[in-house]
Amino acid sequence: MSLYFDAVAVLTAPASGGSFKSRIYSARNLRAAPAQIYALITEASKWDTVLAEVIEKADILNLERKLTPLLALLLVHDHLLAKKGIAAPATHWLRQAVERHKVRLKAEFTKARVRRGCGSVEQLKSAILRQKREADGSSQFVYPRWVRVNNIRSTLEDQLRTTFADYQRVDSLMALAPDDEGKNKQKLLYLDPHIPDLVAVPYGADFTSSPAYKSGEIILQDKASCFPAYLLLGDRGPADPWQGDLVDGCAAPGNKTTHMASLVAKQKQKTRKRIFCMDASKLRSKTLQKMVTLAGADPTVTVLQGQDFLALDPLDERFQEVSGLLLDPSCSGSGIIGRDDFPQLTLPQANVPKVKPQGKKRKRQADDQDDAGEQSKVTVEAPTASPSDENDIPSGALDDDRLTKLSNLQARIVEHALSFPAATHVTYSTCSIHLIENEAVVARILASEVAQRRGWRLLRRDEQPEGLRKWKHRGVRRDRENGESDVTPAEVDLPGDALEACLRCWTGDAEGLGGFFVAGFVRDAQSEDKTSPKVKRSNTVHDETTEKDDAEEDDDNDDDDDDDEWDGFSD
Ligand SMILES: C[S@@+](CC[C@H](N)C(=O)[O-])C[C@H]1O[C@@H](n2cnc3c(N)ncnc32)[C@H](O)[C@@H]1O
Structure with a gap:
């Protein structure tokens, strides 16, 4: 019986991040075995719509007042479907x-069938x-596990021969979708047509204990996150290597930095390129x-720990050769797919008219916990951050004010990048x-003094690396409706070719990605820069007080009064 109270407690505990499984296994004060609780909830969640219907039609909640909807659903699941019945x-x-x-x-279960x-x-x-997959739209798309091969330690060919030796190649992403039972298919592999050295496998595939993952030969990195480094460094090979050094200004945990290093390694350059990367946290x-x-990547990459990019002096002689900069600053994270696999159960309702066809989805209720005093007191711990967690998602509500502050900071960061003397390529x-964090930031940057003075423009679609040129989702002129009441849809006045230059990824389509945005800026190295070094310097050097605040705020989570400052990183 503690099994059912424990399951209710897990389902009604405050959200704490982490996967559903990890939340059960890290929960305190559970009396039943976590594996048993996990199995009960996952099985019951597959049947919830029918069980809710059966419970409502049998009128159990009115007849048994001590049963809450959630408890009734779990019990009726085991009564009707578990081999040994209710435990x-x-x-x-x-x-x-x-x-x-x-x-x-x-009788009601038979009628439902x-x-x-x-x-x-x-x-x-x-x-x-x-029916469930059609209802939530997930039958139309699939979120696979993306795996990037690290060219510093391996090659795609090597990995296909070893790590993926017993994987069967498929020619569409959809082939990786879970089957009708919701189970992930095993050992299937799709070679991505846009990003070199990137493959997709079914989402359930676990590489964390594989030798290739442990030795850094493969890196688990979402496809969209591979766009920026590829847009910056392109399809260059030994015949046409990148010239100059590179900077990743907002780099932790390092997916894009190591991707840059991997692309540079592929070029097999005779003279070693330097990559400076940093993070304010x-x-x-x-x-x-x-x-x-x-x-x-140690031989190539220098990590400047706790370094605020805005406090970096572009005229510092260490950066005189820097020709490419990648900027992936803090953002709202509104494109991140809910990796939260916490089951949202459709619960039965009490006192509904008997003719009501089906239970409505509703949130788990606080009163589901009040059941005859036997409720478990469960605390679910947030798991520690994983290195693959590349997004520093701010806490707090997302509203126009927050988005404006973020976009101010984003624009400042990119404009700072445009001022590096030898820079010719920048990605944002x-x-x-x-849109306010994406195309609108691009518009602001293009109109900025530094961009105008130094001749920066957008990297056109026809100039982009081959894989990204083929990518069909491009910049938008106005926000898509997303039902968020606190955010006012924005518009931007950019010409068609500028929107074509921007790349977008969206959730809920056939591409298997979260929401993402990237744009590249280029300038001709010979562009005339009319301002004197003195003026340039005063534009780029950052006030020392702000530097300290910026660098420390994410570790301390301090608030800051500066309107342009982002007030908090969640490490
Ligand atoms: C979206 S995450 C970067 C993810 C990273 N590019 C990757 O692919 O793994 C943004 C990072 O920027 C850092 N950041 C924000 N503002 C910064 C600044 N002014 N200077 C340096 N780092 C900054 C944050 O601490 C955070 O780690």
Whole structure:
């Protein structure tokens, strides 16, 4: 019986981040085995719509007042579908509360199956899973696990021969979708047509204990996150290597830095290129250093730990050769796919008219916890940040004010990058879907004094690397409706070719990605720069007080009064 109270407690505990499984396994004060709780919830969530319907039609919640909707759903699941029935002694009140109605429940379950035209319980299971996937739109797309091969330590060919030796190649992303039972297919592999050295496998594939992952030969990095480094460094090879050094200004945990290093390694240059990377957060910088070392990029990459990019002096002689800069600053994270796999159960409702066809989806209620004093007191711990967690998502509500502050900071960061004396290529990216952080920032940058003075322009679609030229999702002129009441949809006045130059990724389409934005800026190295070094310097050097605040605020999570400053990183 503690199993059911524990399951209710897990489902009603405040959200704490991390995967559903990790939240159960890290929960305190559970009496039942975590594996048993996990199995009960996942199984019950596959059947929730039918169970809610059966419970409502059998009127159990009105007849058994001590049962909450959630408790009833879990118990009726085991009563009707678990081999051994309800896991409680025959005399326990929970079991009796359900078994008293066994004839009625069985009859309603049979009617639910017949109504759906299913001859067996197995058929019914497949039918409801299909129905669920169609209802939430997930039958139309698939979120795979993306794996990038690190050219410093390996090659795609090597990995296909070793790590993926027993994987079968498929020619569409959809082939990686879970089956009708919701189970992830195993050992299938799709070679990405846009990003070199990137493959997709079914989402459930776990590489964390594989030798290739542990040795940094492969890196788990979402496809969209691979756009910026590829847009910057392109398809260059030994015949046409990158000229100059590189900077990643907002680098932790280091996915894009190590991707840059991997692309540089592919060029097999005779003279070693330097990549400077930094992060204002000292804490995240430690992960950055670990990722760089794991990727074998130490000889090329210098990590400036806790360094605020805005405080970097472009005229410092260390950066005189810097020709390319990648900027992926803090953003709202509004494009991130809910990796939260926490089941949202459709619950039965009490006191509904008997003719009501189906239970409505509603949020788990606080009162689901008040059940006869046997409720477990569960605390679910947030797991520690993983190195692959590349997004520093701000806490707090997202509204126009926050987006404006973010976009001010984003524009400042990119404009600072445009002032490096030898810079000819800059990329700007976010994992936000909001135009104000994306195309609007691009418009501001193009209109900025530094861009005009130094002749910066957008990298046109026809100049982009081959894979990205083929990418069809481009910049937008106005925000898509997203139902967020606190954010006013924005518009931007950019010409068509500028929008074509911007690349977008969206959630919920056939590409299997989260929301993402990237644009590249270029200038002719010979462009005349009419201002004197003195003026340039005063434009770029950052006030020391702000530098300190910027660098420390994410470690301390301090608030800051400066309108342009982003007030908090979640490490
Ligand atoms: C979206 S994350 C970067 C993810 C990273 N590019 C990757 O692919 O792994 C943004 C990072 O920028 C850092 N950041 C924000 N403002 C910064 C600044 N002014 N200087 C340096 N780092 C900054 C944050 O601490 C955060 O780690």
